[in-house]
Amino acid sequence: MSSYEYRRYPYRRPAELDGRSERRPVVIVGAGIAGPTLALALAARGLPVVLLDDDDSVSFGSRSICQARHSLETWDRFGVARRMVEKGITWEQGEVYLGDKPIYHFNLAPEPGHKFPAFVNLQQYYVEEYLYDRCLSEPLIECRFRNKVVGVRPGLQSVEVEVETPDGSYTLDAEWLVACDGVRSAVRHLLELPFPGEVFHDQFLIADIRFTSELPKERRFWFYPPFHPTNSVLLHRQADNVLRVDFQLGRDADPEEEKKPENVDRRLRQMFGPTASWEHEWTSVYTFTCRMMERFVQGRVIFAGDAAHVVSPFGARGGNAAVADVDNLAWKLARVLAGQSPPPLLDSYCNERRAAARENILNSTRSTDFITPKFPASRAFRDAALALARDFPFARALVNSGRLSVPTAQLGSPLDTPETDADWTGGPGPGRAMVDAPVGNGGDDFLVDRLGLGFTVLCFAERAGDLPALPAGVAGLMVAPPGAPLPGWTVLCDRDGLLRQRYDARPGTTYLIRPDRYVAARWRTPDGAALASALRRATATG
Amino acid sequence: MTDAISGALRRSLSLARPDDIYNAIVDAHRDLDDEQCRAFDARLILLLANHVGDEAVIREALVAARDPSRGGAE
Ligand SMILES: Cc1cc2nc3c(=O)[nH]c(=O)nc-3n(C[C@H](O)[C@H](O)[C@H](O)COP(=O)(O)OP(=O)(O)OC[C@H]3O[C@@H](n4cnc5c(N)ncnc54)[C@H](O)[C@@H]3O)c2cc1C
Numbered sequence: 001m002s003s004y005e006y007r008r009y010p011y012r013r014p015a016e017l018d019g020r021s022e023r024r025p026v027v028i029v030g031a032g033i034a035g036p037t038l039a040l041a042l043a044a045r046g047l048p049v050v051l052l053d054d055d056d057s058v059s060f061g062s063r064s065i066c067q068a069r070h071s072l073e074t075w076d077r078f079g080v081a082r083r084m085v086e087k088g089i090t091w092e093q094g095e096v097y098l099g100d101k102p103i104y105h106f107n108l109a110p111e112p113g114h115k116f117p118a119f120v121n122l123q124q125y126y127v128e129e130y131l132y133d134r135c136l137s138e139p140l141i142e143c144r145f146r147n148k149v150v151g152v153r154p155g156l157q158s159v160e161v162e163v164e165t166p167d168g169s170y171t172l173d174a175e176w177l178v179a180c181d182g183v184r185s186a187v188r189h190l191l192e193l194p195f196p197g198e199v200f201h202d203q204f205l206i207a208d209i210r211f212t213s214e215l216p217k218e219r220r221f222w223f224y225p226p227f228h229p230t231n232s233v234l235l236h237r238q239a240d241n242v243l244r245v246d247f248q249l250g251r252d253a254d255p256e257e258e259k260k261p262e263n264v265d266r267r268l269r270q271m272f273g274p275t276a277s278w279e280h281e282w283t284s285v286y287t288f289t290c291r292m293m294e295r296f297v298q299g300r301v302i303f304a305g306d307a308a309h310v311v312s313p314f315g316a317r318g319g320n321a322a323v324a325d326v327d328n329l330a331w332k333l334a335r336v337l338a339g340q341s342p343p344p345l346l347d348s349y350c351n352e353r354r355a356a357a358r359e360n361i362l363n364s365t366r367s368t369d370f371i372t373p374k375f376p377a378s379r380a381f382r383d384a385a386l387a388l389a390r391d392f393p394f395a396r397a398l399v400n401s402g403r404l405s406v407p408t409a410q411l412g413s414p415l416d417t418p419e420t421d422a423d424w425t426g427g428p429g430p431g432r433a434m435v436d437a438p439v440g441n442g443g444d445d446f447l448v449d450r451l452g453l454g455f456t457v458l459c460f461a462e463r464a465g466d467l468p469a470l471p472a473g474v475a476g477l478m479v480a481p482p483g484a485p486l487p488g489w490t491v492l493c494d495r496d497g498l499l500r501q502r503y504d505a506r507p508g509t510t511y512l513i514r515p516d517r518y519v520a521a522r523w524r525t526p527d528g529a530a531l532a533s534a535l536r537r538a539t540a541t542g
Numbered sequence: 543m544t545d546a547i548s549g550a551l552r553r554s555l556s557l558a559r560p561d562d563i564y565n566a567i568v569d570a571h572r573d574l575d576d577e578q579c580r581a582f583d584a585r586l587i588l589l590l591a592n593h594v595g596d597e598a599v600i601r602e603a604l605v606a607a608r609d610p611s612r613g614g615a616e
Binding site for chain 2: 398
């Protein structure tokens with residue numbers, strides 16, 4: 001049925017079955033989106049990783065299709081983002097309809113000058129395939145397919161993990177266990193940890209179909225379309241001429257009936273007209289929940305991605321939040337394992353990513369309530385916003401067909417140094433993600449390319465004498481007129497002035513950027529002592 | 543939502559011809575059934591809320607509309 005060829009990845013008999021075993025610094029459970037991304041981020045920092053998955057293939061079905069800029073920037077560090085961009089569909093525009101009339105159009109990338117677009121649509125099986133390929137070529141990562149975690153015994157300094165394979169069971173001894181095993185997390189169940197949240201009862205039908213004719217690149221969302229008059233429909237393009245059509249079915253639909261090919265075809269026929277033709281890729285009826293664990297770090301066991309929190313699909317926040325989680329976790333875990341920071345640094349992973357999950361759940365719940373109003377007045381206001389949107393521009397901002405994923409703010413983190421200068425009028429403050437900008441004389445050199453795996457100081461200096469002393473191990477990027485190189489500092493060229501603009505920069509403006517590309521501190525005047533103290537705070541070594 | 547009464551919402555009369563406006567609002571509902579009234583009111587509230595544009599005023603009005611006894615006379 002699917003045009004995607006599901007490859008089987010090789011199972012190899014683990015050495016532990018033959019009596020060889022050693023303590024592993026990090027064992028990751030789950031090779032979905034979070035697991036392989038974390039494995040690559042740890043291996044890039046020199047750590048050996050064991051990656052376990054109960055299956056031997058990629059995600060069944062296209063599932064998460066909208067890969068956001070921040071995720072692409074992360075994957076670019078491991079050399080997989082370009083492949084995703086080339087294979088996927090770049091889109092930045094969308095259209096919202098009421099009935100058969102467009103009521104407004106949006107553009108997610110109003111400003112140029114980023115290495116990556118706001119979104120690339122690519123099926124989850126391709127994302128995972130490219131991540132697996134990269135993991136399999138990385139000597140520090142041991143991918144163990146058909147290795148299912150069936151037991152977890154947490155200790156004070158390590159965790160024992162019981163794993164089932166086609167050849168029998170064995171025990172792995174891990175300093176840290178990271179559960180990236182999805183919404184039905186086996187590790188969470190085995191440890192009997194609660195997963196509180198809200199259950200939604202509206203049902204949706206995903207029909208992914210392969211089209212042969214020319215397809216729209218933009219996202220289209222209909223409220224009350226003529227071909228599905230009582231509910232909403234989302235249309236989105238993916239790689240290989242695949243379209244995602246997502247029909248809201250309501251609470252009372254019978255999922256088994258709805259999934260039948262003849263019933264799906266009847267809906268699609270009404271939508272696309274008598275001459276269109278398609279083949280089915282993947283069909284699924286889903287409901288969803290919004291849930292979040294109370295603590296993402298439980299002793300030596302850490303939860304990331306859907307295992308830790310889950311949202312509705314509106315806004316493409318599930319997969320992208322999973323990537324942001326492991327981005328946040330990787331550098332902290334690497335520092336703790338190297339003895340550079342004490343284990344409490346990991347508490348900040350929980351604080352920061354719970355704040356992000358709360359924001360994602362809030363946004364996703366608001367979208368859900370707009371798309372599926374729960375009580376009559378809610379529907380009345382929804383319909384009022386829709387009725388006004390075409391002629392009253394303010395009302396377009398109220399129409400909520402999914403607030404698409406942008407990096408969440410992680411405000412109030414203990415790692416951040418609060419601002420003391422009062423005159424900021426823009427740019428990312430502490431707890432916010434860095435923004436990309438061109439930094440070279442040519443067209444394809446970007447700030448994201450210049451951020452390494454450690455901390456970076458970005459300093460807008462007029463004279464070399466203005467530069468603060470660089471703390472050990474921190475990379476220095478200076479934005480200065482050409483021809484003023486300084487030892488230890490790399491000079492960036494802000495040809496179009498976008499860097500200054502996006503960082504609200506004046507001579508002296510200095511940013512401390514974390515390894516996960518979030519801002520830890522910023523100042524109007526560079527000061528070596530303040531920088532060193534902010535760095536101690538950001539690494540929990542102060 | 544905070545339900546503190548901050549005093550942002552005006553309590554004294556600011557309409558030049560209060561009877562005219564009051565009756566215009568009522569009359570606009572005259573031939574509408576309940577469902578149409580609800581739709582009409584929702585549109586009207588959104589239009590006016592955007593025009594007011596002041597979050598403190600709107601939040602206070604929400605509290606006062608829900609429970610006028612908490613509106614507090616000046
Ligand atoms: C129908 C559907 C549609 C979706 N649409 C979107 C969307 O449009 N946009 C979006 O952003 N997100 C979407 N999502 C959500 C998105 O797919 C998830 O947020 C994302 O996959 C989370 O990644 P993860 O790595 O945390 O978990 P997963 O991708 O679920 O990976 C978990 C992995 O753990 C493995 N595993 C489980 N148990 C064990 C065990 N005991 N031992 C070993 N391995 C184990 C599984 O085999 C799996 O490979 C959708 C999900 C579904 C189901």
